Amino acid sequence: MDIRFEQVGFTYQPHSPFEQRVLFDIDLAIKEGSYTALVGHTGSGKSTLLQHLNALLKPTSGRVTIGERVINPDTDNKNLKPLRKKVGIVFQFPESQLFEETVARDIAFGPKNFGVTEEAAQVLAKEYIQLVGLDESFLERSPFDLSGGQMRRVAIAGVLAMEPEVLVLDEPTAGLDPQGRKEMMEMFERLHNEKNMTIILVTHLMDDVANYADYVYVLEKGRIVKEGEPSSVFQDIRWLEAKQLGVPTATAFAERLQAKGVLFDRLPLTADALADVLVEMGGAADDE
Amino acid sequence: MMNKLIFGRYIPGDSLIHRLDPRVKLIASFYFIAIIFLANNWQSYLLAAVFTFCCILLSKIDFGFFARGVRPLLWLILFTVALQILFTTGGTVYWSWWIFNITEYGLQNGVFIFCRFVLIIFMSTLLTLTTQPLELSDAIEYILRPLKAVRFPVHEISLMLSIALRFVPTLMDETEKIMNAQRARGVDFGEGGLLQKMKAIVPLLIPLFVSSFNRAEDLATAMEARGYQGGEGRTKYRVLHWHQRDSLVVVVYACFTIALVFLRG
Numbered sequence: 060m061d062i063r064f065e066q067v068g069f070t071y072q073p074h075s076p077f078e079q080r081v082l083f084d085i086d087l088a089i090k091e092g093s094y095t096a097l098v099g100h101t102g103s104g105k106s107t108l109l110q111h112l113n114a115l116l117k118p119t120s121g122r123v124t125i126g127e128r129v130i131n132p133d134t135d136n137k138n139l140k141p142l143r144k145k146v147g148i149v150f151q152f153p154e155s156q157l158f159e160e161t162v163a164r165d166i167a168f169g170p171k172n173f174g175v176t177e178e179a180a181q182v183l184a185k186e187y188i189q190l191v192g193l194d195e196s197f198l199e200r201s202p203f204d205l206s207g208g209q210m211r212r213v214a215i216a217g218v219l220a221m222e223p224e225v226l227v228l229d230e231p232t233a234g235l236d237p238q239g240r241k242e243m244m245e246m247f248e249r250l251h252n253e254k255n256m257t258i259i260l261v262t263h264l265m266d267d268v269a270n271y272a273d274y275v276y277v278l279e280k281g282r283i284v285k286e287g288e289p290s291s292v293f294q295d296i297r298w299l300e301a302k303q304l305g306v307p308t309a310t311a312f313a314e315r316l317q318a319k320g321v322l323f324d325r326l327p328l329t330a331d332a333l334a335d336v337l338v339e340m341g342g343a344a345d346d347e
Numbered sequence: 348m349m350n351k352l353i354f355g356r357y358i359p360g361d362s363l364i365h366r367l368d369p370r371v372k373l374i375a376s377f378y379f380i381a382i383i384f385l386a387n388n389w390q391s392y393l394l395a396a397v398f399t400f401c402c403i404l405l406s407k408i409d410f411g412f413f414a415r416g417v418r419p420l421l422w423l424i425l426f427t428v429a430l431q432i433l434f435t436t437g438g439t440v441y442w443s444w445w446i447f448n449i450t451e452y453g454l455q456n457g458v459f460i461f462c463r464f465v466l467i468i469f470m471s472t473l474l475t476l477t478t479q480p481l482e483l484s485d486a487i488e489y490i491l492r493p494l495k496a497v498r499f500p501v502h503e504i505s506l507m508l509s510i511a512l513r514f515v516p517t518l519m520d521e522t523e524k525i526m527n528a529q530r531a532r533g534v535d536f537g538e539g540g541l542l543q544k545m546k547a548i549v550p551l552l553i554p555l556f557v558s559s560f561n562r563a564e565d566l567a568t569a570m571e572a573r574g575y576q577g578g579e580g581r582t583k584y585r586v587l588h589w590h591q592r593d594s595l596v597v598v599v600y601a602c603f604t605i606a607l608v609f610l611r612g
Contacts (some may be wrong), residue, residue: 115527140533148531158553158611172533203557217532
């Protein structure tokens with residue numbers, strides 16, 4: 060399912076003294092099966108933008124096309140449910156959305172809202188609790204007895220159990236330890252590869268963008284200021300630094316090597332790519 | 348949804364009214380509500396109206412905000428006014444049917460009550476639009492201070508008040524966030540019958556309570572870690588100062604009261 064934004068603008072509380080424009084003429088296209096990253100400073104409008112992806116917010120100008128549905132400022136709030144089933148959103152700190160008595164019921168809550176039967180929902184709960192890295196013994200526990208990281212996993216399982224075609228992740232690893240962060244990101248990567256799930260990742264960790272995304276949009280003050288494949292967006296290190304957006308660790312390191320006289324065709328984005336390039340260079344140097 | 352509420356919000360500014368001592372503003376607002384009942388003819392209402400509009404002008408806030416503050420209460424006001432018009436007897440009778448009749452006094456009363464409502468709402472909106480919530484809670488603490496003599500826990504109440512005020516916007520944000528998260532999971536808020544609507548609130552209410560408990564615990568820990576031991580022996584960071592302009596308010600209000608008493612029939 061493709062998602063397309065055309066000249067989308069959004070204003071909070073229009074026609075009031077607290078009016079605030081947050082999005083300006085956003086054009087973007089998310090292709091089916093892609094892994095898109097959305098980066099930008101806090102307050103750049105990322106979170107507002109992602110709420111347009113399943114019509115939680117409607118644009119105040121322009122239009123959003125989600126699959127077959129077109130959402131414009133006049134769209135009625137009714138019948139948006141099918142859309143919400145197709146686009147699952149994992150909000151920032153999703154653990155705050157847990158409320159049921161048991162983990163199983165909480166995971167089953169989403170699917171049941173979209174008309175899945177009780178039995179089928181329980182099966183889904185079993186399947187997805189394992190997918191997020193917890194075992195079945197958690198199913199009968201109260202979500203409020205779990206640790207923060209486990210709650211996060213349960214909340215994410217609750218969204219995944221809706222079996223969305225598009226998964227939107229708003230800083231899914233914020234506040235997790237490095238191990239949990241890695242596991243989580245690898246799980247999303249697996250979903251992307253194995254189930255061909257379209258993933259939209261909102262983050263300010265450039266390493267995650269470099270490692271996983273295949274397209275990046277850079278948002279600043281409600282406008283898209285740069286877009287492209289990570290390999291091209293991250294070449295312009297000066298620009299990124301001037302905007303204080305950060306650079307992938309490997310790219311920053313390669314940049315320092317370049318200052319010492321090592322010449323790269325293109326700056327590598329990940330540690331693996333950097334290692335490959337260096338090995339190749341070493342090999343070439345030995346041959347001489 | 349809740350964003351539309353103007354009443355009770357603060358608009359930053361730097362007018363004379365903004366800079367007044369919050370104690371003066373708070374007491375003056377209550378005092379205004381009390382003495383508006385002194386007015387009983389059109390001259391006195393005119394005076395009160397002129398006085399209110401002068402205050403609004405002084406605050407340099409767009410009049411539209413005040414008009415919008417009245418809007419949510421408009422039906423209540425019109426209902427009361429209609430009752431007054433239909434059921435008051437006395438003076439010339441213009442129209443009569445069954446127990447309803449429209450009379451001279453009824454019309455007059457209706458207009459007066461309408462004015463009274465609108466002026467009171469304008470004045471209290473003026474208070475909240477020009478005074479920060481924390482200033483207000485400081486003012487309330489100061490005004491309640493004499494009650495210490497009767498062992499009323501003034502410090503605790505004012506602390507609770509300022510914490511509550513501080514967390515209103517935070518909790519509003521949190522509510523909005525959880526609501527969106529649940530809508531993304533297929534909950535329809537405000538749709539279907541009453542029972543369905545109530546059921547839909549559970550996934551919002553429970554997380555909100557749980558997060559409030561967690562927040563309270565964290566806040567209490569953080570306060571203790573910073574050496575908070577209760578109200579005894581604390582000094583104040585925000586000290587309220589009485590300026591000449593505050594004395595001026597007292598004088599203006601005294602003149603206003605005298606004029607009102609003089610004008611009333």
